Amino acid sequence: MPRAITAFSNPLIKQIRTLREKRHRRESGQFLAEGLRILAEAEEMGVLPEILFFATDGAGHPIAQRLIAKVEAEGGEAIETSRDILHKLSGKENPQTVLGVYRQPATDLADIDRTIAPIWLVAQALRDPGNLGTILRTGDAVGAGGLILIDDCVDPFSVEAVRASMGALFTQRIAQARWGEFLPWLRAGEGQLIGTHLAASEDYRAARYSAPTFILIGNEAQGLPADYAAACDLRVRIPMKGKADSLNAAVACAVVTYEVLGQLGG
Amino acid sequence: MPRAITAFSNPLIKQIRTLREKRHRRESGQFLAEGLRILAEAEEMGVLPEILFFATDGAGHPIAQRLIAKVEAEGGEAIETSRDILHKLSGKENPQTVLGVYRQPATDLADIDRTIAPIWLVAQALRDPGNLGTILRTGDAVGAGGLILIDDCVDPFSVEAVRASMGALFTQRIAQARWGEFLPWLRAGEGQLIGTHLAASEDYRAARYSAPTFILIGNEAQGLPADYAAACDLRVRIPMKGKADSLNAAVACAVVTYEVLGQLGG
Numbered sequence: 001m002p003r004a005i006t007a008f009s010n011p012l013i014k015q016i017r018t019l020r021e022k023r024h025r026r027e028s029g030q031f032l033a034e035g036l037r038i039l040a041e042a043e044e045m046g047v048l049p050e051i052l053f054f055a056t057d058g059a060g061h062p063i064a065q066r067l068i069a070k071v072e073a074e075g076g077e078a079i080e081t082s083r084d085i086l087h088k089l090s091g092k093e094n095p096q097t098v099l100g101v102y103r104q105p106a107t108d109l110a111d112i113d114r115t116i117a118p119i120w121l122v123a124q125a126l127r128d129p130g131n132l133g134t135i136l137r138t139g140d141a142v143g144a145g146g147l148i149l150i151d152d153c154v155d156p157f158s159v160e161a162v163r164a165s166m167g168a169l170f171t172q173r174i175a176q177a178r179w180g181e182f183l184p185w186l187r188a189g190e191g192q193l194i195g196t197h198l199a200a201s202e203d204y205r206a207a208r209y210s211a212p213t214f215i216l217i218g219n220e221a222q223g224l225p226a227d228y229a230a231a232c233d234l235r236v237r238i239p240m241k242g243k244a245d246s247l248n249a250a251v252a253c254a255v256v257t258y259e260v261l262g263q264l265g266g
Numbered sequence: 267m268p269r270a271i272t273a274f275s276n277p278l279i280k281q282i283r284t285l286r287e288k289r290h291r292r293e294s295g296q297f298l299a300e301g302l303r304i305l306a307e308a309e310e311m312g313v314l315p316e317i318l319f320f321a322t323d324g325a326g327h328p329i330a331q332r333l334i335a336k337v338e339a340e341g342g343e344a345i346e347t348s349r350d351i352l353h354k355l356s357g358k359e360n361p362q363t364v365l366g367v368y369r370q371p372a373t374d375l376a377d378i379d380r381t382i383a384p385i386w387l388v389a390q391a392l393r394d395p396g397n398l399g400t401i402l403r404t405g406d407a408v409g410a411g412g413l414i415l416i417d418d419c420v421d422p423f424s425v426e427a428v429r430a431s432m433g434a435l436f437t438q439r440i441a442q443a444r445w446g447e448f449l450p451w452l453r454a455g456e457g458q459l460i461g462t463h464l465a466a467s468e469d470y471r472a473a474r475y476s477a478p479t480f481i482l483i484g485n486e487a488q489g490l491p492a493d494y495a496a497a498c499d500l501r502v503r504i505p506m507k508g509k510a511d512s513l514n515a516a517v518a519c520a521v522v523t524y525e526v527l528g529q530l531g532g
Binding site for chain 1: 307310311396400403404405406407408409410430432433434437471504505506507508509510512513514516517520521524527528532
């Protein structure tokens with residue numbers, strides 16, 4: 001049976017609330033995801049939260065009912081609480097009726113099997129959690145295997161990134177590595193590395209892609225470092241007809257990735 | 267000569283700070299844009315701020331110097347101030363060294379001349395200011411004429427939208443209209459209306475586009491209303507290979523728009 005927590009001062013509430021900070025997420029190896037849609041998607045992927053918080057007024061929803069039963073059957077904890085406490089936990093003005101505390105999956109390159117998918121996304125020094133989540137969502141949409149984060153990227157398990165991913169965080173593998181680890185790993189197997197680069201001479205539609213294709217997106221402000229771009233098998237550019245010289249990073253990623261998907265027959 | 271303001275209690279600071287709220291922007295007809303990059307892009311388009319705030323420690327930058335001189339020559343006001351006050355005005359942790367107070371351009375459909383560009387973007391009930399700004403930025407990149415906002419969209423002059431547009435707010439025309447005004451306006455001239463729709467049967471790459479193409483993007487959560495989709499000349503879908511059933515709205519807009527650009531020879 002779910003227990004109820006109604007006091008803001010409850011130690012568990014205080015502890016879970018700290019998961020909004022990266023340091024605490026790293027220490028505990030946990031992260032937060034909220035909303036029936038995202039939690040149901042995780043469940044469909046076979047991933048259940050360690051702790052499930054649900055609002056008293058939302059407990060009647062069939063998905064919430066199923067989640068509560070499953071979490072308890074698997075030895076996790078289901079906790080009934082108030083909207084006010086959910087607001088406190090998620091930091092959102094209008095909190096969702098459910099919030100899950102999940103275990104972070106492994107993020108080692110060694111855990112990535114590149115043969116399972118024709119497309120892999122790679123982001124370098126990405127700063128914006130919304131962009132990261134949106135790129136995960138695009139990865140899911142094209143049937144990519146996952147997202148490899150190079151150098152110092154924003155935390156993929158931040159509340160904002162999880163939210164923007166719309167559940168894709170649970171369908172996409174995530175690895176984190178330095179460039180000096182990634183490149184030898186990539187070259188130890190098959191794979192075409194595509195860099196999106198403003199100075200590239202090849203139009204992204206004229207380039208020819210072959211699976212597995214690794215699509216590398218650079219930092220929002222600086223783009224790819226020159227030596228990273230030089231290490232790519234192909235450097236492609238997206239035509240720019242206006243005053244601006246670049247697209248949003250998640251948009252650029254999607255435009256190239258959908259061209260790759262089309263060429264690979266998807 | 268620029269005057270200096272150093273007191274938080276200064277009435278002008280208090281007034282300008284209110285422009286972070288939509289109500290005050292609508293009343294005054296002004297909005298805020300910050301950062302040398304965006305202000306320089308506006309200047310290039312012939313648009314100067316009515317008031318230019320600049321940080322004492324940033325006044326030496328050649329672009330800042332030029333902006334200060336131009337604003338004063340045009341009868342505007344240049345005001346030297348502190349980083350703390352710029353932080354207060356913009357609400358950003360690390361404020362930029364310049365912030366401009368601009369006059370909102372007209373946003374009537376009647377001001378749109380559709381013949382000036384092959385592509386126009388149209389968004390319906392868009393809720394996220396980051397998405398709106400990103401769509402403007404994509405519009406600039408493909409050489410679109412502008413963005414038409416249908417029904418109740420988020421304010422394009424919000425600080426977040428202006429920021430995400432990266433200056434495209436000054437290159438793209440913006441109109442706001444109800445659907446009941448837009449459709450008769452569209453049909454009174456030439457133009458192909460393309461709806462992105464999950465239930466559409468035509469793959470966006472198989473559809474054939476002709477200029478001027480109006481690309482209609484629906485609300486982030488609901489997508490296009492069925493009757494809006496039915497009124498389109500073509501309804502196209504983007505292939506989804508994963509668990510999720512949709513892309514981020516700005517991403518979906520960009521994927522279709524770049525296909526249209528390619529077909530129109532861009």
